[in-house]
Amino acid sequence: MSSPERSRAGLRELLATFHDRGSRVVRFVAIGAALGIGAAGIGVAVPSSSAPSQVAVEEAGLPKAASELPASGPAQAEAQPVRTSQAEQDLGDGTTLAAWEMKDGVKEFHLNVAPMQWQTKPGGRTFDAMAINGHIPAPTIRVNEGDKVRFVVKNDMPQDTSIHWHGMVLPNDQDGVPGLTQAPIEPGQTYTYEWKAVSTGTHWYHSHMHGDQEGRGLYGSLEIVPALGDIPADRDYRIIIGDGPLGFVFNGKSFPGTTQLRGNVGERIRIRLIGTGPEMIHSIHLHGGYFEVVAQDGHRKPIPERMDTLNVGVGQTYDLIWVPVRPGKWMIHCHIFSHSETPNGMEGMVTIANIEPATVKLPSIPGVTG
Ligand SMILES: [Cu+2]
Structure with a gap:
């Protein structure tokens, strides 16, 4: 094994080890970040970036742990036969x-x-x-x-x-x-x-x-x-926003016909918002926390932006990462109420994220998650 190969193998092993202990550390950091607390504030010796460490690895152009590679990613070719x-x-x-x-x-x-x-x-x-x-x-x-x-x-x-x-x-x-x-x-x-x-x-x-x-x-x-690896996430959803002849719809459906999303506290939930219009801008709002906008129109943002409401114009796409900190039924909806509510209740651009408790033990943060 040549020296670069050895260091690559070493790095892969290190990353695999990190991933094994992984979920817990990553989610520990992720939930801390979600709560606006740096890692130092919750006593973990890892970088206090707004996203877990895989992000830094990915952005440095280094290989990720095998378990995190996209299912059909080219870097996985040596481990698995090429999908046909x-x-x-x-x-x-x-x-x-x-x-x-x-x-x-x-x-x-x-x-x-x-x-x-x-x-x-x-x-x-x-x-x-x-x-x-x-x-x-x-x-x-x-x-x-x-x-x-x-x-x-x-x-x-x-x-x-x-x-x-x-x-x-x-x-x-x-x-x-x-x-x-x-x-x-x-x-x-x-x-x-x-x-x-x-x-x-x-x-x-x-x-x-x-x-x-x-x-x-x-x-x-x-x-x-991307060939260098995708935005790290535990779940990958899309909400395609439409206001044409089918009415106000998420993924072609009006509430309560919309598909509800699932997730767990501490997970990185990716939501791809796609504004298909064809007529209007929609003010997409998340209950129970905030998300990070990590990409716009397919392009990664050098610095993710935190918010809980995002205007999505016709033709635009945004990639969001949301780390829920509390279980429950959290609404995601257009905040223009004529697009999401009627005198008879919710309708149109509304869906629910069903968030279950964490699958790994997370820190209790007094007054927030305690
Ligand atoms: Cu709307």
Whole structure:
């Protein structure tokens, strides 16, 4: 083993050890940070940054503990065979991970665009909606930085369409703007997009036709995992915000039809907010604490910002990290009440985070968690 290899192996071992003792120390620090208390204040000899130590490791460009690497991350290739396909998967937030299959070194996705009748809440009215592969929001696309990707889009609607890859740096003729970079995809036609994923972070994709197609459901999360490792998190959720023909919705649903989120005290819960509009800015508020905004439009913020209410404009994405400090049912909602409440109760842009007690022993902080 050469000297650099040895030091890399040593570092990996050190990080693995850290991770084993890990959860507890990390959550100890995370909860301290969440409470606005530096590590020194709670007697732990680790840096008192606003995020656990993996962040510093990641930002230094060093490898992370194996257990923390993204499931399909390139750095894991030596430990596991390269994945050649991905099945559809429920992401626990009301969205579905898109299936793909590796063909000639390209991750190939099949996206069927079709009309669908859609209820946004139990017993609610039925909307003329549009879906991709039967899903509203459209399936969450997640690939690694550097991947070559292909999207075979079949238009099963009686009107033409196109798909735009919002936030991606790609060849102009793959940008999905009908009348400018391509002809519209006519009813019954199939159109293929192909590009290389270089724009890391949380982005989205959507129809770029007829004004109302996007708001009827033709939008989904587009996530490019950075080669150096993703934002460390115990949970990974998305809330896609819509105010189009389906009404005021989170992930295509109106409260109480929205999917409730789950988590535990002390966990780093990542929430990707995506503002699809198509008309309004929404004031997204979290009960029971605050979150850190760690990225905007896919780009990591050099200094995360703490807040409990964030205005999300049309087309914007934000990545939040929230470390809950108390168990309970915590609301996440648009604070413009005409978007989230009626005289008959909550409706529209509301979901609940069900936070259970910590799975590891955390410090009791008198007056706060004690
Ligand atoms: Cu709103």
